[in-house]
Amino acid sequence: MASASVGKELTLYSYWRSSCSHRVRIALNLKGLKYEYKPVNLLKGEQSRPEFLQLNPVGCVPVLVDDHVVLYDSFAIIMYLEDKYPHNPLLPHDIYKRAINFQAASVVSSTIQPLHNLSLLNYIGEKVGPDEKLPWAQSIIRRGFKALEKLLKDHTGRYATGDEVFLADIFLAPQLHAAFKRFNIHMNEFPILARLHETYNEIPAFQEALPENQPDAVH
Amino acid sequence: MDLDLRKSGHGIGSNASLQSNLVLYSYCHSSCSWRIRFALSLKGIPYEYKAVDLSKGEQYSPEFERLNPLHYVPVLVDDNVVVSDSYAIFLHLEEKYTQKPLLPVDPQLRALNLQVASIIHSSIQPLHMLNVLKDMEKMFCAESKPWAQFTIDKGFSALEKLLKDFAGTYATGEHIYMADVFLAPQITLAVQRFDIDMSKFPTLSRLYETYKALPEFQASSPQRQPDALIHNP
Numbered sequence: 001m002a003s004a005s006v007g008k009e010l011t012l013y014s015y016w017r018s019s020c021s022h023r024v025r026i027a028l029n030l031k032g033l034k035y036e037y038k039p040v041n042l043l044k045g046e047q048s049r050p051e052f053l054q055l056n057p058v059g060c061v062p063v064l065v066d067d068h069v070v071l072y073d074s075f076a077i078i079m080y081l082e083d084k085y086p087h088n089p090l091l092p093h094d095i096y097k098r099a100i101n102f103q104a105a106s107v108v109s110s111t112i113q114p115l116h117n118l119s120l121l122n123y124i125g126e127k128v129g130p131d132e133k134l135p136w137a138q139s140i141i142r143r144g145f146k147a148l149e150k151l152l153k154d155h156t157g158r159y160a161t162g163d164e165v166f167l168a169d170i171f172l173a174p175q176l177h178a179a180f181k182r183f184n185i186h187m188n189e190f191p192i193l194a195r196l197h198e199t200y201n202e203i204p205a206f207q208e209a210l211p212e213n214q215p216d217a218v219h
Numbered sequence: 220m221d222l223d224l225r226k227s228g229h230g231i232g233s234n235a236s237l238q239s240n241l242v243l244y245s246y247c248h249s250s251c252s253w254r255i256r257f258a259l260s261l262k263g264i265p266y267e268y269k270a271v272d273l274s275k276g277e278q279y280s281p282e283f284e285r286l287n288p289l290h291y292v293p294v295l296v297d298d299n300v301v302v303s304d305s306y307a308i309f310l311h312l313e314e315k316y317t318q319k320p321l322l323p324v325d326p327q328l329r330a331l332n333l334q335v336a337s338i339i340h341s342s343i344q345p346l347h348m349l350n351v352l353k354d355m356e357k358m359f360c361a362e363s364k365p366w367a368q369f370t371i372d373k374g375f376s377a378l379e380k381l382l383k384d385f386a387g388t389y390a391t392g393e394h395i396y397m398a399d400v401f402l403a404p405q406i407t408l409a410v411q412r413f414d415i416d417m418s419k420f421p422t423l424s425r426l427y428e429t430y431k432a433l434p435e436f437q438a439s440s441p442q443r444q445p446d447a448l449i450h451n452p
Contacts, residue, residue: 079333099311136358
């Protein structure tokens with residue numbers, strides 16, 4: 001739901017296939033926040049261009065610009081949105097449930113996704129050969145998913161941590177999408193995660209955030 | 220293998236008059252555990268230290284599996300709440316134990332701290348985790364240290380750019396916050412284990428000198444932990 005809004009200056013620099021950008025798109029949609037979508041083509045190296053580096057010296061997406069505030073890193077951006085735009089909360093009140101959400105989000109963002117990111121896969125491709133990239137990614141994902149199934153089994157309702165959509169769902173959805181669609185993980189290996197994946201696909205805020213639905217998507 | 224309960228100890232500030240409900244499963248040399256020990260020290264929260272000897276594979280014990288099926292430390296047990304993963308534990312502690320805040324109130328500065336911590340937690344440390352490096356060495360039949368050094372250099376370059384306009388005595392100004400809690404163990408590890416040349420990173424290098432002198436950081440350092448005597452590499 002990218003569009004300019006009168007009096008509101010939210011701009012998201014994003015790449016359609018970036019799972020980290022995908023997280024932020026979901027969060028913005030869930031909070032009903034309008035934003036301008038600015039594509040950054042990672043495959044063309046646009047994140048390394050001078051004009052982008054001036055905005056974000058770290059040279060990665062997503063970047064959220066809120067008036068004069070420039071934010072990077074999906075976890076930091078989403079926590080900022082939660083603080084500044086508290087309607088449609090992305091975290092439950094209960095401190096225990098909050099901790100589970102932080103854990104699930106952090107497992108995805110620090111234990112799974114970094115270990116199958118583009119630069120590591122490219123490194124493995126160079127060192128051993130392109131055929132080894134997929135097995136490596138699958139092994140990383142399987143180990144993480146096995147743990148997530150155990151972590152979530154006592155907490156899931158309709159969604160990851162109960163019957164409302166929260167932070168865990170925002171981090172899980174892009175990871176599940178990547179795992180099942182791009183890395184050929186079979187859904188029957190992970191029943192809880194597979195069910196969540198199907199559920200997310202029915203929610204408009206998640207559908208609209210899908211990679212293939214972005215302005216810069218290549219089909 | 221059951222965890223060796225003889226290696227339990229008490230964290231800084233623990234005494235009979237302070238009832239502690241916090242248990243921290245930690246390994247003295249784990250930089251992720253060090254973050255949480257440092258945060259607890261800064262907040263002045265007493266805790267029970269439960270050693271998990273990663274070099275003996277204790278993280279694969281049935282007891283530990285129930286705490287964290289990903290088999291890594293730290294894990295915090297806070298009454299009935301079990302939290303693993305240092306980023307999640309930090310956020311839990313910050314929300315529940317509000318003394319000596321480690322996140323600023325200002326939304327932008329708060330986001331910067333979360334971001335710095337996230338770069339370390341998501342873009343640097345996972346890529347040089349011991350089991351990842353071991354897997355790489357098996358695959359490549361070659362030394363994995365160059366990969367670790369490349370990853371750290373790349374992450375530190377990003378952090379140097381981010382922090383140069385914000386750093387004061389500490390990473391994001393004159394108060395110690397989350398960014399420092401994650402930076403201090405990471406820089407120490409980079410220098411001591413991966414031989415990173417810190418002259419390329421003047422801001423981080425200066426922060427490192429500041430951290431080394433901090434009593435709370437010293438108190439939470441690997442050599443001061445109950446399991447340090449048992450495990451000397």
